[in-house]
Amino acid sequence: MTINNPLPPTHESLAKQGADFFRAGQVVKAYQVYLEAVLMAPEETRYRFSLIRCLTNLHTKEHNYKLQQAILLCLLDDDIPPRSVAVIWLEQLFLDPAVSGFKKLTVCDDYEAFLTAFDHDVFVPLLNNKYFLAGLRRCVIKHTRLENLLVHLRRFYLLRADAAQKDAVRPFLCALACKAFLTDYIFPVSDEEQDAVLHAEESFKDLSVTDQIILGCYRPLYEIDGATALFDYAIEQQAQDLLHLTVLQIDEPIEEQELRQEIQVIGTNSINKPLGLDLPYPRWFGTHPARFSLNAKMIREKLDILYVGCATGQNVAVMAQHTPNAQLDAVDASLAQLGYAKRRIHELGVENIRFLCAQPENMKDLDKTYDLIYAAGALQNVESPTEELSNLTHLMKPEGVMRLALLSDVGLANIKFWRNHIGVQGYKDDYDGIQRLRHDIMHSDIDPLYQRIMKRDDLYSVMGIKRLLFAPYEHGFNFEKIMALLDAAGLRPLKVKAGVPALERQYKKRFPEDFKKTDLKNWAILEQEVPDAFITGYDLVLVKKPSFKGDELPLWYRNQE
Template identity: 25%
Template structure:
């Protein structure tokens, strides 16, 4: 501890603006009742996140009482929270002119200066606040954070230690102390403070953490220590430092699968920034290493890779490239170092080969470069000069277009030229030219190789030069589809599917097996109880649930990613996975065979017929399936009867509130008569991309499903879709003998915000409260409601 000055406790503990309500000066007796009422109203709106209403209230106060210090201060806070730091500085300065000794005014002025990147003035304001009120924890925390960002870790630690003495929220300060020690390289002190912070967590979650630590296989105690600190940071919503712990652990032990898995989980929720970051090279290497592994889910790394290539920073170059004529496009790209740098970034090329891209700017760039190189190769006698510069990109593009099922727009010029390009490719293959590989790869950018019969036959018969550079592509587009056709003959069928709606849904997925995927998580198996407990935290599975050696049913398994993940993750499990679509099941069985899994069985069946199964299950999961049935509750009742007493069930259903843009999109499709063919889907996507940003339909671009043919078909073209509300779910559960155990929510700190708003619901299981929360934040369940249930014992 660096100071002996006696300080009183303060409620202001977070290094942020905190609650607007706490900033009102209760001694402002000269305010009229009308002004006080307006100010209180503004604060109420502000705390609920209703920024426009809060803005109107604060401005109304200032219209009635120009120069009102609290109104200027509160309005300054709001401006800074919405990114307008310059206005915030002016407003809070005005407040300080009236009340120069208000410590909180100076503290929040410091935060506005910090956002405006005026760090010296920010530090000065924080120190003024400290001098005005030695018992006020806020400016110590904010000054410490500023010093941390300036890499002055020793000085930051001193400020955090003072704040720790004052703060009521000890855990928040302890985690920040831990992060500074981590940056300083003092791992033992980082662990000490992180463990002290974790003592404030719910006891049963600490039990889960300890069990998880026991399952971590690491090369040294230091690796395990970093892993543990990282997990604690995750629990306290500090994703950057959680990720930093994992990449440091991986650097010490490149075989620590658990650390890779946690990093992907962190990066999928919030990217690890690399710009102006001393850890940038390590972050990029870790990202590349993950994409080189086949036991990680690569689509979790999309946003991280897009951040690494800084695609937004290249927007002007991309815009210029896309409007360049065909005659000049190749020379433009060959001379543009910024775009060439993107095309040569290793982790970017890796991602193209293993996951569909979910970024419009990247799509715009890839669509143009595909066209550019296509016509360059078509019109040149030999494209060999392109091989060194663009060969790896063309091959990666072929993977990408196959994975997204050729969702990128193809114009008429390209369509009309494909036959001529195919002839040129055949000639190069026949002549055994070194360019043959590039021609094959470029054709695969427009259509799967299995749809070029002659070329496919020549490749299969190896009447070609060495194809080692595209062996994986050949496997993906020729070998695997052949395997799946053979596998389909051996998939067990439970009963002939007769339900009309089920037949329609099956047809969609026979045409578009959903989704295409290359890899999934294969981490050391854990007790299902631990996995479920992490999902429904802060609740806990009932002790009566028998989850050891579980028999698991996946009802609606698609192409297998879900059941394979369960078969790998749930210790000592055996899995039965059923689906309507034979094409999806064949894909799933092929993937399971590749992974040598012997605890999973696939079967073609309609959920409505599963009542004829002569067994019950410990765990049943059905995600994104019931809402595609004509009568979802009928299917749900079948599943409930198949669940053992005290068994656990995970359900995924579409939210009515979260899918307003999907409903609007479906209406557009009906009005414009877009067919659910690949061509119709591509045309529809172009129409949506061209809409005004304020059009609700345009917002479907925010969904990952927009970037794959089968996924967007499932999103907005589906032949049958129901949506539901939480009150409706509550009513259904009361009829089904199922107890709600908790949501699996994946969007950041959603549960912590819920618990702040509803502190009495300590298990976060009140569907009434969640409905209130979702009404305030309609995107909470943008993907789906995903939740666990327990079947009540008789």
């Protein structure tokens, strides 16, 4: 008798099974089979994205070695946003028996208690653990005790460790220096450390390689004379941890400074207006192509597109890749932002973007008009939103479209609370002031409403806090304000994106006569009835009146998300 043994599953069959489970709402089963597919075919990025989608609302209570391996693959993939795995990375880190010693150290609030509990030889394998290092380099660590541990470790290796101890944890020190750089050196520094760092800077060329790495935990290496030799050494030795660090802290920032010289400046005050502390934020990796869903006609169309407030260029890069026949102008007021954006665009091989530096008041001086203007957050921090929007309206072609995103008054409530606190307490927007403010926020015992700010990624870098809380102006909106704003600028809505499908259904039931769902007076009524409905803000698609005829968007824009 012949026995037919079933064929073992392939990664393709597992992925199909996972998709079926996910569509059926069986998320746990989908996660289990996608996990197997990821490990069976580690080269397939698409399976990792599917696994992450399943993990979004799942929390793990037990250590899972397979899941840990899958998360490590995600963290080593630049196309996967690290924030999508940050929570699960941290959960699995503290559940892993191999690194259980971290728990003992994270309860040490002060440095002296840490010194008593810390045994260097015992902790070497923990500190050099690949899973830990991958998350340390890439994830925003929203864990106060783990952050305190990193501060203590940095201090120990600067002030107390001998050469052999430092060399033993070089991979950890490289990752810690990457973390410090990506947070803009947000961690607090003692007076003793400050003195040691100043001495190390003065004698940098005479330091050992490991001591130079430690200095990178306190200062950006590209600012230090002679640091390029460390980059050359990393290339020569092909030391991957050191190469990763020196590319991040030396090679890329120097290239960005050079690229800033190529950026066209609109208006003399755009280059002369002081911005104070100004660093790229947010830094990003990969391209994340799922961010835009464009219809086929828009992909083919030869459009002139303006992206206002492009920051470090992530969204505009993805849009340019999706619209190769379009010409994009990306504008920001910060040369630091634009230099970073231009470097990343060069790396991606994108050629249809022109970067421009302009203050809001100089936008009217741009040399062309546009089929499409993206203005996401462009009115939030300007002196006069009405004047800025009118300037953008003049840049639209008669049949042009504007996509406008605005923050809501209710969504800005906790931010406005802290901005008022800053005014009362007199914090300055320099390193000392921002670090002091952050300490006060993280140790406050105020109303939980205002503690929600701690969940934001912005609170974990210097520039994130500066842009969030120290902007000279902060404007929130509601539909009453939006109606006045659009009327003054000569714009009308052809689409209002509610963000939550349930809210659109509620609108349709409440106002069935407005089947296009564009009457802002109706939206204002609904907003009064459901005050938190627009806590995440507003997203509108606008056209000029009276030049835009009809109530249908151009064919190239329809179904565009």
